[in-house]
Amino acid sequence: MASVALAVIDGMPLFELAAPCTIFGIDRPDLVDPWYEFTVCAPPGVRVGGWLQAVTPHGLDELVAADTVIVPACSDVTEPPPADLVEAVRAAHEAGARVASICTGAFVLAAAGLLDGRRATTHWMHTGLLAERYPRVQVDPGVLYVDEGSVLTSAGKAAGIDLCLHLVRTDHGGAVANALARRLVVPPHRSGGQAQFIAAPVPADDGPALADLLAWALEHLDQPLTVTDLARRVHMSTRNLGRHFTAATGTTPLQWLLTQRMHRAQELLESTDESVDQVAARVGMGSAATLRRHFNRVVGVPPDTYRRTFRPASAPAPVRPAGRR
Structure with a gap:
């Protein structure tokens, strides 16, 4: 069972805490069993949202034992992040944890040195300050979230949900992440590269x-x-x-269509026995060669590799027509 630890300190806003608690902290045996082992780590007497006390026997020093550490938004980005939180996050990453920040939690990751030489983002209102304070960070002000492998950062509030669902998708595949998104009544997938701030909304x-x-x-x-x-x-x-x-x-209509076709292909590769040719036809790509070219570019691996990685262990191996590769 993978473990997820949420780092909590005084003054953190409630929304950024609620999203990971809802996504990782509720068992979902009908989706994946076991789900995640979820722990809230905080100093004694911490209050969040200005009034709610977080009562937990787990201190920040226990972040080091988690597989994934999530750092929500800071209460005040004009002040340096608390030293004990920065040190605990750094120690967790050095121990091999995947570390993700929501909103201005990126300032904690930057203070810990985790973002040096890496691409990162935060809420668009604070990207300038992040870049100014930590010049070694490659700040991208326009995206919803950035996945740098062992370090991930996201923009404000709702983008934190996108990032958490992205982690679920990475761990358990698109079908599970999409089923969870439907329960939360949120879009099943918004890619990290989607714009986080639209200055001229549609009438x-x-x-x-x-x-x-x-x-x-x-x-x-x-x-x-x-x-x-x-x-x-x-x-x-x-x-x-x-x-x-x-x-x-x-994004543009054509790019949106391509993204949706790739998402549908991921779902079919995970949940059906259809050949790559059949999946290509189902998602409007025409041929297996075309699907493989776009899938490899967008997802990062060929369709067959993706299927072997994310197909449930209990599912039968897909039957491929003779002569197909």
């Missing part, structure tokens, strides 16, 4: 039309959809659709 009267379009497109991923097809569906020019689409999602 309210365009919202329902685009929402319906996204839902329709998800139901027709097996078809060779084009931007023209999408624009025609909502009675827009392709240029107008592109402008509204980017404002609403932070």
Whole structure:
């Protein structure tokens, strides 16, 4: 059973604590059994959210025993992070823990030296300060979260949920992460590279039309959809659709389609016995060669490798047609 420890100190905001508690701290035997061993680590008498006392027998020194350590937002980024928290996080990482921060928790990771030479992010309001205070950190101000392997950082509040679901996806695969997201009534996957702040939102009267379009497109991923097809569906020019689409999602229609096709391919590779050719047809990629090329670029491994890694151990091996590789 993988262990997750949440580092808590005085003044931390409630939301950033609630997300990891909800995602990692509730057993879900119908999804994965066992789930995570979850521990809250805090100094005695800590209060969060300005009024709620965190009562736990586990001190910050116990972070070193966890497989994953999550550091929520700091209470005040104008002050240096508490030395005992910084030292505990550094010790945990040196012991082999995966360390993830939510919002301004990135300042703790930076103070511990974990972000030196690494790409990282935090809430867009504080990225400038993070870059100024820690010049060795490669601060990316526009993304939802950054995965650097053993060190992960995320933007504010809701992006912390995205990061936690990303950790679940990494540990247990897309099908489990998507099922959990449905229970939380949140989007099943927002990629880390999606924009965290949209300065020019879509006008309210365009919202329902685009929402319906996204839902329709998800139901027709097996078809060779084009931007023209999408624009025609909502009675827009392709240029107008592109402008509204980017404002609403932070990405282009074609990039969004590709991302959704890859997510669907991941689910099918995990949950079905279909061959790579069949999966390619189901996600509108045309051929196994095309799927392999895009899948390897987006996900980082070939479809067959992904299936071997994330397919449940109890599932039968997929049956491939003769002559297929």
